[in-house]
Amino acid sequence: MKLVSIYECLCDATRLRLLNLLLQGPLCVCHFQAVLGESQVKISKHLSYLRARRLVTSRREGNWMIYALARPAARSPELAANLTCLRKCAQASPPLQRDLAQLKNLSLACTPKGSARTHGPSGIFGRS
Amino acid sequence: MKLVSIYECLCDATRLRLLNLLLQGPLCVCHFQAVLGESQVKISKHLSYLRARRLVTSRREGNWMIYALARPAARSPELAANLTCLRKCAQASPPLQRDLAQLKNLSLACTPKGSARTHGPSGIFGRS
DNA sequence: GAACTATATTCCTTTTAAGGTATATTGAAG
DNA sequence: CTTCAATATACCTTAAAAGGAATATAGTTC
Numbered sequence: 448m449k450l451v452s453i454y455e456c457l458c459d460a461t462r463l464r465l466l467n468l469l470l471q472g473p474l475c476v477c478h479f480q481a482v483l484g485e486s487q488v489k490i491s492k493h494l495s496y497l498r499a500r501r502l503v504t505s506r507r508e509g510n511w512m513i514y515a516l517a518r519p520a521a522r523s524p525e526l527a528a529n530l531t532c533l534r535k536c537a538q539a540s541p542p543l544q545r546d547l548a549q550l551k552n553l554s555l556a557c558t559p560k561g562s563a564r565t566h567g568p569s570g571i572f573g574r575s
Numbered sequence: 576m577k578l579v580s581i582y583e584c585l586c587d588a589t590r591l592r593l594l595n596l597l598l599q600g601p602l603c604v605c606h607f608q609a610v611l612g613e614s615q616v617k618i619s620k621h622l623s624y625l626r627a628r629r630l631v632t633s634r635r636e637g638n639w640m641i642y643a644l645a646r647p648a649a650r651s652p653e654l655a656a657n658l659t660c661l662r663k664c665a666q667a668s669p670p671l672q673r674d675l676a677q678l679k680n681l682s683l684a685c686t687p688k689g690s691a692r693t694h695g696p697s698g699i700f701g702r703s
Numbered sequence: 704g705a706a707c708t709a710t711a712t713t714c715c716t717t718t719t720a721a722g723g724t725a726t727a728t729t730g731a732a733g
Numbered sequence: 734c735t736t737c738a739a740t741a742t743a744c745c746t747t748a749a750a751a752g753g754a755a756t757a758t759a760g761t762t763c
Contacts, residue, residue, distance in 0.1 A: 450591065450664050450665075450668055450671075451585075451586060451587070451588045451591055454582050454585040454586035454591070455586045457579075457582040457585075457586070458579060458582035458583045458585070458586040459579070459750090459751085460579045461751095463578065463579055463582070475709090476709070476710060477709075477710095486752080486753075487709085487710070487711090488710095488711085488712090488752070488753065488754085489751085489752065489753085490710095491710060491711055491712085492711085492712090492751085492752080493751095494710095494711095495711075495712090507710095507759080507760080509708095509709090509760065509761070510707095510708055510709045510710080510759080510760055510761065511708095511709065511710085512709075512710060512711090524664075524667060525664045525667065525668075528660050528663055528664055529660055529664070531660075532656050532657055532659075532660040535656055536578050536652075536653045536656055536657070537578075539652060539653065540578055540653075543578075587720090587721085589721095603739090604739070604740060605739075605740095614722080614723075615739085615740070615741090616722075616723070616724085616740095616741085616742090617721085617722065617723085618740095619740060619741055619742085620721085620722080620741085620742090621721095622740095622741095623741075623742085635729080635730080635740095637730065637731070637739090638729080638730060638731065638737095638738055638739045638740080639738095639739065639740085640739075640740060640741090
């Protein structure tokens with residue numbers, strides 16, 4: 448992947464927020480929606496964008512789609528370097544830190560519409 | 576400066592090439608034109624873009640404008656980190672390395688239109 | 704299989720960025 | 734003061750990105 452394409456992935460605020468969350472580990476789309484407070488389409492499209500460029504992978508778990516950063520072994524040196532750089536920069540970014548705090552406050556599984564949790568993707572957290 | 580703005584500066588191929596050259600030290604516009612082989616307007620605009628966002632500074636020397644990366648002290652931690660990352664990534668990029676090789680082959684001062692050198696900005700090289 | 708949930712995709716509109724041509728500016732040289 | 738060289742800017746056109754509404758898909762539940 449060309450270097451400029453990596454920067455193209457990083458040059459949008461929504462994608463930065465998504466990647467920042469993914470640096471913590473795999474997440475399902477509903478988590479992104481809850482944390483970012485953006486429309487479903489918008490989030491889905493940016494995730495597709497990142498997936499098309501191999502920065503993230505996705506797998507289905509029931510109705511949920513779980514997104515994760517490309518495995519380290521699948522990262523080009525350029526991508527690896529930039530993700531490391533991003534992780535570092537994110538620590539100094541209040542909005543990105545706020546997103547992480549929000550994420551921690553979420554229930555550990557999808558509980559859409561405030562309903563009592565009955566099911567949800569399992570094993571999302573705890574594997575970075 | 577917001578993180579996303581840094582990535583916006585980096586997400587264009589021409590700007591990447593300009594910054595890559597500037598990592599070697601200050602340069603005048605004619606050098607960029609010679610190395611990139613792009614139109615004067617295009618180069619000038621991208622330099623303006625970078626200057627407006629404080630990634631580079633410019634000073635006049637006679638007819639020439641000398642561009643340089645923002646002094647280290649003027650770099651935000653995010654910018655510093657990303658420039659370091661870019662420097663590293665550039666080493667693995669054949670096109671960017673080719674630009675550097677081209678730069679080395681240039682006369683040390685502006686000698687436009689292949690004419691014998693009579694004058695030109697002095698002291699461009701040798702101070703990174 | 705009908706209804707529902709989560710997510711993706713299509714189609715369209717709006718916004719933004721990029722690039723070109725022509726022109727302006729600035730300093731140098733005569 | 735005129736001319737020239739180097740660079741910047743204005744103005745315009747085109748291309749690309751972003752975002753929304755509506756719809757499609759895939760899996761689940763009953």
